[in-house]
Amino acid sequence: MTLPPQPISPLDGRYRPAVQALGDHLSEAGLNRARVLVEIDWLIYLTDHGMFGTTPLTQEQQRSLRSLVDGFDQASIDELASLEATTRHDVKAVEYFIRRRLDELGLTSIAELTHFACTSEDINNLSYALTIRSAVSSVWLPAFDAVIAELTRQAELYRDAPMLAHTHGQPATPTTMGKELAVFVHRLQRVRAQIVATEYLGKFSGATATFAAHLAADPDADWQAISNEFVTSLGLTWNPLTTQIESHDWQAELYARISHANRILHNLCTDVWTYISMGYFTQIPVEGATGSSTMPHKVNPIRFENAEANLELSSALLDSLASTLVTSRLQRDLTDSSAQRNIGVALGHSVLALDNIRGGLGQISLNTAALEADLDSNWEVLGEAIQTVVRAEVTEGRSSIADPYALLKELTRGRRVGAAEMAEFIRGLDIGDAAKERLLALTPARYVGLASQLVDHLAD
Numbered sequence: 001m002t003l004p005p006q007p008i009s010p011l012d013g014r015y016r017p018a019v020q021a022l023g024d025h026l027s028e029a030g031l032n033r034a035r036v037l038v039e040i041d042w043l044i045y046l047t048d049h050g051m052f053g054t055t056p057l058t059q060e061q062q063r064s065l066r067s068l069v070d071g072f073d074q075a076s077i078d079e080l081a082s083l084e085a086t087t088r089h090d091v092k093a094v095e096y097f098i099r100r101r102l103d104e105l106g107l108t109s110i111a112e113l114t115h116f117a118c119t120s121e122d123i124n125n126l127s128y129a130l131t132i133r134s135a136v137s138s139v140w141l142p143a144f145d146a147v148i149a150e151l152t153r154q155a156e157l158y159r160d161a162p163m164l165a166h167t168h169g170q171p172a173t174p175t176t177m178g179k180e181l182a183v184f185v186h187r188l189q190r191v192r193a194q195i196v197a198t199e200y201l202g203k204f205s206g207a208t209a210t211f212a213a214h215l216a217a218d219p220d221a222d223w224q225a226i227s228n229e230f231v232t233s234l235g236l237t238w239n240p241l242t243t244q245i246e247s248h249d250w251q252a253e254l255y256a257r258i259s260h261a262n263r264i265l266h267n268l269c270t271d272v273w274t275y276i277s278m279g280y281f282t283q284i285p286v287e288g289a290t291g292s293s294t295m296p297h298k299v300n301p302i303r304f305e306n307a308e309a310n311l312e313l314s315s316a317l318l319d320s321l322a323s324t325l326v327t328s329r330l331q332r333d334l335t336d337s338s339a340q341r342n343i344g345v346a347l348g349h350s351v352l353a354l355d356n357i358r359g360g361l362g363q364i365s366l367n368t369a370a371l372e373a374d375l376d377s378n379w380e381v382l383g384e385a386i387q388t389v390v391r392a393e394v395t396e397g398r399s400s401i402a403d404p405y406a407l408l409k410e411l412t413r414g415r416r417v418g419a420a421e422m423a424e425f426i427r428g429l430d431i432g433d434a435a436k437e438r439l440l441a442l443t444p445a446r447y448v449g450l451a452s453q454l455v456d457h458l459a460d
C-alpha cells in the first residue's frame with residue numbers, strides 16, 4: 001500500500017514548526033499574493049494618473065481591490081491554481097483572477113488596464129523583491145538577531161572567564177571564553193550590517209525593457225519617470241537598464257552575504273561542539289530527553305550538529321541561486337523562474353539552523369573548573385610572556401641574555417612545566433627586579449592580556 005501524500009522536504013515535514021513563518025512570504029501563495037498586490041497597485045496608479053481617459057477609483061473601490069491582498073485566503077489560492085491549470089501560465093492566471101474581481105466590482109471598463117504593457121517579469125521581479133525583503137526582515141533577521149543576543153549575553157557573562165587557547169589544537173596563550181564568543185558576535189554584526197544594506201532592485205519596463213508597448217500606446221507619457229515612480233512607491237530601488245528580466249544582481253549579493261553569515265555560524269557550531277567535547281561547556285540535560293539510544297550516560301550536542309548540516313545545505317542552495325540567477329540567455333530564459341521557487345528552501349535551512357543554535361546555546365553552561373584545571377596543567381604557555389619581557393629588558397639594557405627565544409624554547413618546547421619549575425626559572429633570569437616581579441605574578445589564568453576589555457568593543 002502506498003502512503004498518503006507526504007512532504008518530501010523535511011522543512012515541510014519534521015521541521016515545519018521552526019520554519020513555517022517563512023511560508024507567509026516565500027511560498028507559491030506568498031508569491032501569488034504579492035503578484036496580486038503589484039497588479040492592483042499598477043491599476044490604481046494608472047487610474048490615479050488618469051491614464052487613457054480613466055478617472056481615479058473611489059476610496060471604496062481601491063479598498064475593495066486592496067482587500068484581495070489582505071484577504072488572500074485558501075479560496076484565492078485554489079482559484080489561482082485552477083486558473084493556472086488552464087492558462088499554464090502563472091502570471092496570466094493572476095491577471096484573470098483580477099479581471100474576475102473587476103467584473104464583480106462593476107469595474108469592467110478598466111479591465112484592459114490589468115497587467116497593462118507588462119511582461120510577466122515586471123510583476124514577478126517586483127513580487128520577489130517584496131517577498132524576499134519581508135522574509136529577510138521579518139523572519140530570517142529576527143532569528144539571526146536572537147542568536148546574536150544570546151551570544152552577546154554569554155560573551156558578557158564569560159568575559160572574565162580565563163581559558164587555555166588551542167591554536168592548532170595545542171595549548172596556546174590563554175584568552176577568556178567571553179572574548180572568544182565576542183569574536184563571533186563582532187563577525188556576525190558586521191555581516192548583518194551588509195545584509196541590512198542590501199538594495200532591493202525592481203524593473204518595470206515591458207517585454208524587453210524598452211518601453212516599446214508603452215510608447216506605442218501613449219507616445220507623450222514620460223514612461224521612464226512613471227516606471228521609476230511606481231517601483232519606488234513599493235519601497236524598491238528602480239533599475240533603469242535591464243533585459244526582459246531584472247538582472248538579479250542584488251539577489252546574488254544578498255545570498256552571498258547570507259551564505260557568509262551561515263559559514264560564520266557554522267564556525268561557531270564547530271567551536272562550541274569542540275568546547276563541549278573538551279568539557280569546557282556542560283550541556284544541561286533536557287527533562288525526558290534521551291541522549292544516546294544505547295549509552296544512557298550521554299547528552300549529545302545534537303542541536304549544533306543539526307545546525308551544521310542545515311547551514312551547509314542553506315549555503316549550497318544560496319550559492320547555487322546566486323550563480324544561476326545572474327545568467328539568462330539573451331533577453332530572458334526561464335531558469336530564474338524555476339530557481340527562485342527555492343529561495344524559501346534556502347532560507348528555511350538557515351532559519352532552522354538558527355533555531356537550533358539559539359536552542360543549543362540556551363542549553364550550555366560554562367564549566368569553569370574544567371577551564372581552570374586545563375590552565376593549571378599548562379604553565380609552559382607563559383614561555384611567550386617570559387621571552388617577550390626578556391627581549392624588552394635586553395633592549396632597555398637591563399639584561400644581556402643573547403637569545404631569549406632559544407632560552408625559552410629549551411625550557412618549554414614539547415614538555416610540561418609546572419608552577420614551581422617556572423618560578424625557579426624566572427628567579428634565575430638575568431633581568432631587572434620589576435620585570436621579574438611582574439613575571440612571578442603571572443599564572444596561566446592571569447595571562448589573558450586585555451581579553452576582558454576587548455569584549456567592550458561589542459558596544460561600538
Ligand SMILES: O=C(O)C[C@H](Nc1ncnc2c1ncn2[C@@H]1O[C@H](COP(=O)(O)O)[C@@H](O)[C@H]1O)C(=O)O
Pocket residue numbers: 088089090091118119120121244332334337338339341
Ligand atoms: O510575459 C511573458 O510571459 C513573456 C514571456 N516570458 C515569460 N516570462 C515569465 N514567465 C513566463 C514566460 N513564459 C512563460 N512563463 C511562465 O513561467 C512559469 C514557469 O514555470 P516554472 O518553471 O515552474 O517556474 C510558467 O507558468 C510559464 O507559463 C516571453 O515570451 O518572453
